[in-house]
Amino acid sequence: MSQPAEKFYSLDPEEVLDHFTANQDSGLSGDEVDQRLEQYGANVLRESQPVSTPRIFFRQFKSVVILLLGAAGALALLTGRWHEGIAIIAVMLINTLIGFFSEWKALRSMEALRDLGKQQAQVRRDGGEHTIDEQNLVPGDIVLLSPETLVPADLRLLPRKGEKTEESREVQVNEAALTGESVPVMKTPEAVAADTVLADRTCMLYKGTSVTDGDGEGVVVATGMDTELGHISQLAQSAEGKTTPLQKKLDELGGQLAWVTIGITIIVAITGLVAGRDTMVMIETAIALGIAAIPEGLPIVATVALARGMYLMSTRNAVVNHLAAVETLGATRIIFTDKTGTLTANKMVLKKIVTPEGVHELDDSQQNKPDLANEPLLRRALEVGVLCNNARLEDQQQKRSGDPTELALLEAGALLDKDRAELLEEFPEEREEPFDSDTMKMATFHRIEGGFRVAVKGAPEVMLDACTAMATNEGETALSEDERDSWKQRADELAGEGLRLLAVAEKTTQAVDDDPYAQLCFLGLVGMADPPRADIREAVEECQQAGIRAVMVTGDRPDTGQAIAEQVGLASSGAAIHGRDLGNIEALSTEERNRILKADVFARVTPEHKLQLVKIFQDSGEVVAMTGDGVNDAPALKQADIGIAMGERGSDAAKQVADMVLRDDNFSTIVTAVRQGRVIFANIRKSVIFMLCTNLAEILVVSLASLTQAPLPLHPLQILFLNILTDVFPALALGVGVGSSGVMQSPPRPSGEAVITRHHWHAIGGWSLVVGACVLAAFTLALLWLQVGETEAITISFLTLGFSKLWFVLNLRDRGSRPWNNDVVRNLWIWAALVFCSCLLLLAVYWPPLAGVLQTAIPGSDGWMLILGMSLVPAALGLFAPGIRFHTVSNSSRG
Template identity: 50%
Template structure:
């Protein structure tokens, strides 16, 4: 029987009424009674204002379409006892008082419900369930899950005279219910971005293996029907897992029928392999695993309060793609911080090296103390701040994850700081020497030329902060409007300091004249030219690299040796 978007029930293409089919009515009643969700206050509400697990909400909506409202059913059959869902048992039961005793409503995974059932509700009444009937229903279950990727629940009931009776024994099996919970359209692209970024995505679900495989194929986690799916029954405690099994579990991307304790063990398994693990979850039982993960991510819409409090972050839209967007933003922020520090350090070190070199050779100081203060407070600050708000390179998600212990400035970057400082020193001292010997300027004018050379060199130096594989003219620096604003502002401040009376006297600056400006422009471009040439030598010009397999920064294969972030998603469809 198919339940449509409207209030219709169809069987073999024809509309039917649940009231004419006792088995269907019994299934709907059981799904409504054995339920902890709630719908809106109005009968017209189709679940938009519902509270609770989406699967249970769907059962309530199906019951409402048939005119079966939980408040009315529980008024007639009050709930007296509840056996809460147990991840180990994979079933839930509620006891309801009737005139003859108690009715037990049970829902859960097909395997344990069928195992606990001794009878079967048919159109001819209740009949004994034998091995053949049980096998036939298991085949239907697998067909629903594998063909349509449905989440399949089994429904059962029984009558008892005692509240103390065992909930999961001597059940009468009613049938199966398949719930369609398709993945969001952006999940497949988001997972593909994760793979290109060196992030492993592992789906760990309580659903059955055939459902996990069907969903895995749809979202790109499974490449074929032969993709291995590890059943929860195969997962042993970490202390008893051998090296071969450990490697197999680290390579597996699909896990089914997994308990909360096993999720905890899987996180520890990946952490022991040196991986950074993020996990998404929404249930109370997910709280320990969310706490254990390096980054616990709870659902903001579907997640329980317990899960949200245990998590490090909460997704307000419950979208997996938002995690990928957050990863990119995090990488961009880190790169901005690194670029910010690299720029400021290279500028400040250059000032120290310029003064130090002039002192060693015994020549005129090319820059005076107040001039250094002016550069530090004015011209250094604005370009650095502009670098800090950049959007990042276009290939951020084509890179391997960085080592979490990696410092902001690595040894290689410190060498770059020293290299840039040396180039600045050569340019500034060269401009001072040319101003004195070639242009025959006095000391004040020559110092002004060297000061302006250093100031404008630092401004043009901002273009050396582009990524090593970004375009020469089209890159994250040239696309940043704040950079151009900072350059314009600082250029204006340099001109004001040079020509405004009073300020130029305080800074001991003199107008350099046309020939002096020509020298400033030429020598200030030296660090920029040398910096760009160095990028060409080390990396080539290139355009922003996209996708795996590009030279110089390979994306790790999906193997246990692929280090980096590992994202665990409780259900890829969410």
């Protein structure tokens, strides 16, 4: 049963408890729990059904090429042509099994990924504390929280019950799994406004997040699919599955081939029957045309090319879960990327210290390490940051625990050449005043000769209000109101640079119980940031050079997101768009939609916003990739044309729906994957062009011969032999090429562009005429000039076509490349395929068992001269006749 969608974060704690008839002191009774379990159901998330093995197998038959092969095989079997029928069916099954095993392996490897295994929860029931399975939680349960606890359901934080007063209860929570931001958030019981966005609901704890510090308790307000995590899971399951551009285009091509085959077959059959040709001869012709029109190797070549790309990407830390997704990367125009951990290092670092004596820029390498002997004020500021600190660094900083901000201060303390333990030996700690969200400050007292040194840090505005003096290298001076306002303004400017700020101050006192926040001396501002990855700017620039836009989508503040965007080189088209300004996506005006399409940074966004943004860009015709690591990213990852999850810190939910997982969480790995995707599409395009050129040549040969009383120049099994062997192996070699060096120097191809464009069809038609004419010429000359028998003449046309295909592959170089120095010539697999297929052609006439099946004869020396002469004509035209319009087949749509 669905739970009420109340805005519990806007209600006082007592109102929430009353709503659920819950008692904070005793919790629910056993009877109440049983009743609510029956009413609301178990606290579990529903998972989408896995794809069954039979379904994976049978959907391989959706390919038009497979269906056409099946029809040709069935016709051959029905007419008693067993050799042809069995051979065709075998080829069809091989294609089907290759596709099945590739997809089955990818899907099954992802079934091992499951988000958030079974957890237990500490609850108060029947007046006592109990440990239960989290799936048995119900609304109204009182959950007890402690550090390292995973929040088991959506909770409303409750205040601590005192004897006379209710004290504020504070808990720090890491919400990275939900909001994508790794900096822990301070949670307090105080209600917030009803229109507060999820990331700012400071009194709510959500399922799937984790407590990093503090003890507390909360009342369960939502379980299972009614939690925020459940809503996200529901969005991910409802997001539309997608067919990649390559799948769409290959299906379109298969449909075109089907109609071409049917049309030509009907025309030839009617013409032949009208001319009085034998019915069985026309059936043989129909089978031959059906085989000739189908590029039998297309599914194999596409699958192998994609699989090899998948393997190459895995060696470069990009693991692809769906074969066809490899190619889609090459058409990507928009990459939605999270900020934290994707563009940034996911680690807070002290970047800047501003004291009354000046600004000190810090870097990770510490090559510009300041001379602290000549900077006493800077040393004092660093010491305060290290002393007033609860974080821990152990084992040469390999083991880190605590608030990321405090960790950054500890690591910056290396400038002091003393760690915190050594400083505490010099300044022993006697008292700590913990950080309080009301005062926004923290203080520690340290014993010194004659009294105590009080180290204080906190929010700049409240710290400046607490300071009455300001330190300089020469001593202390009074802090005037103008100076105080000037420092506050400076703090706002630094925050606009994307820095997270703290102010540090200190004083000396005689009593350990003195007020730590009175009469402070201001030392300066310390600015921390999650810095961009070292190689991110170069990766972004390469994306932009390739016509790809990176768009930041973050749960962080707009000014922080904008600052990081500028640091990493994202083109800035204006201010960041706040999540609350998106409104109702479906009701957006044209002007508002255009503003969204031009924006580079979206801040304070919810999971629903991310999903809607992906849809908006897709509706505008863009091919969209989405990177993410949190549970919150799962719906958008699934909706995007390419979902890219982070492997190191990504949630299992994100990995499960993603098309690709980055093992190193590195944005630059995406650039490598995009390049490989473009290379794969270019290679598949070359392979398809190669097969279509030679297959259309076969159609021309068979159809023209059938219009006369001459015998067919090719038997059906010979065509099948050529299509499977002398087509597939060179096409495979083309499919695994490394690609040209300029593949990332041009914009992505249009998402609607066909695999074979109009210009490609022109080239294919021209080359098909050349190859077909050479085969018919060889057949005619063999009969009339050499005056050989019909079997030998058919063998000559068979070998002429076979070798023409092999030499023709050299014409598949890129536009503008040199004949003897291009990506095809440099591809060693091409030369291996040419040698191997040449040997197969020789076996087809010189090995008696195979020659008997294919009905071939050994040509004489004159026959071989004719074969070599005619088969070399297409290659010679491509190499030495640049004036011919279709002398080269480019991967460009223009060519």
